Amino acid sequence: MxxxxxxxxxxxxxxxxxxxxxxxxxxxxxxxxxxxxxxxxxxxxxxxxxxxxxxxxxxxxxxxxxxxxxxxxxxxxxxxxxxxxxxxxxxxxxxxxxxxxxxxxxxxxxxxxxxxAMIRERTKAGLAAAVARGAKPGRPRAMSPLQEAEAVRLFKTGGMTKSAIARRYGTHISSIKRALARAAGQAEMFN
Known part of the structure; x- marks a missing residue:
């Protein structure tokens, strides 16, 4: 066959x-x-x-x-x-x-x-050059820092679920999870 x-x-x-x-x-x-x-x-x-x-x-x-x-x-x-x-x-x-x-x-x-290997090398070099020029590689965040702070507050106070917050800001639930993880990481840095 x-x-x-x-x-x-x-x-x-x-x-x-x-x-x-x-x-x-x-x-x-x-x-x-x-x-x-x-x-x-x-x-x-x-x-x-x-x-x-x-x-x-x-x-x-x-x-x-x-x-x-x-x-x-x-x-x-x-x-x-x-x-x-x-x-x-x-x-x-x-x-x-x-x-x-x-x-x-x-x-x-x-x-x-x-x-x-050459593709990987060129990609790394291109990213390094972009960062050196001030670019921020990756996808832009779905929410502004102010929106993220509000989303974290809404979740921590028990006012809304992650899914409800995602619908409110018109984004995917993964964006909410990342915002919560970033907030938790920042809180650990200050403790």
């Missing part, structure tokens, strides 16, 4: 290109996931890997859809090989049924890991 795996890194991204290519080669079962490739804990991929049996083939559109670190990629390939499961990447034309395909897979895996 041919099992296809398609992955994008964020919920906003779409994987239509991958799915179209996998369907074109005739995969029997298609698994989709929206999660970072740098995260080796991917429930859909892990479930798929557990489902594969002797004689099956895992097909991906591109090598970096499975793993962004060489170690993770080699672990996946070793696990598949131990169960006589083949791996095929459409874009890089890699098929682990041949020694040349296995060697090419390892080389491309090293490049994928290098690319991820």
């Amino acid at each position: 041919l099992y296809g795996y398609a992955r994008v890194s964020t919920l906003e991204q779409e994987n239509h290109t991958q799915i179209d290519a996998l369907r074109k080669v005739g995969v029997d079962f298609l698994f989709e996931e929206k999660r970072s490739g740098g995260d080796s804990r991917r429930p859909v991929l892990n479930g798929l890997l557990n489902e594969l049996q002797k004689g099956d083939t895992l097909v991906v559109y591109k090598l970096d859809r499975v793993a962004r670190s060489l170690k993770h990629l080699l672990n996946v390939i070793d696990e598949l090989a131990s169960r006589d499961v083949q791996f095929h990447s459409l874009t890089e034309h890699i098929d682990t049924a041949s020694p040349a395909g296995r060697m090419l897979l390892q080389m491309l895996g090293a490049f994928a890991e290098f690319e991820l």
Whole structure:
């Protein structure tokens, strides 16, 4: 059986290109996931890997859809090989049924890991430069400091629940929880 795996890194991204290519080669079962490739804990991929049996083939559109670190990629390939499961990447034309395909897979895996390290390095440098210019990275707070103080007061006096406060300020309950945590942290600093 041919099992296809398609992955994008964020919920906003779409994987239509991958799915179209996998369907074109005739995969029997298609698994989709929206999660970072740098995260080796991917429930859909892990479930798929557990489902594969002797004689099956895992097909991906591109090598970096499975793993962004060489170690993770080699672990996946070793696990598949131990169960006589083949791996095929459409874009890089890699098929682990041949020694040349296995060697090419390892080389491309090293490049994928290098690319991820470079992305991380550029991101850290960009954030450091932005902070040096006075930028405050991250999402802006949903409430002003005055609103946060009022929300904390409303919760501590027992006047309102977190959900009710969130509705009052038109924000998510997580914003209220963060405001309460910040207030608790500040109170500890002064005690």
